[in-house]
Amino acid sequence: MRTYPTPPVDELELHRILFALSDPTRLAMVTELSSSGELSVGEQLSGEVPKSTLSHHNKILRESGLTASRPEGTRCYISLREDDLERRFPGLLRTLLSHVTVRHITS
Template sequence: MRTLDHPSMQDVQLDTVLAALSDPIRRRIVAQLADGHDDQACIAFELPVSKSTSTHHFRVLREAGIIDQHYRGTSILNTLRTEELAQRFPGLLDAVIAAHHAYA
């Protein structure tokens, strides 16, 4: 079974999370995950970028510790690490999502 590497939440750094969330496409992905259901496939996101660029954005979010990705068949499913992030950085994710909705 194919797997993807994810950082342990204790290794996730605030600077890395903030850098990942500085991009509007990545904030859009995070907001959609927050507003939708868990386990959304990458193809469920209508992003104004190429497939390879979209893949890059998902990888940045995963490596920053913001999302969890796992394979189901040939699809990669994405889940926001909401509870873990809230414990590590209280209020950060809620503030980012609220700001995204306010300015989107």
């Protein structure tokens, strides 16, 4: 079974999280996960972004510690690590997402 490692909570780094959120597509992905919960890769952004681009952005989000990936059969499910992020950086994600008003996607 394929695994998707993520950094432990105590190794989450603010500069990596902010870098991951600096891209409009990744910010839209995190916003969508925040409101929807876990999504399969195929459900993310409803086909607005090519699959290869989504894969690249998911890797950056996962490696920064913002998301976790869970394989199930032939699908991969992505979820936001809200509890871990809240423990490491209290209020950060909630504050950042509360200021997102426009969903702008660029591939």
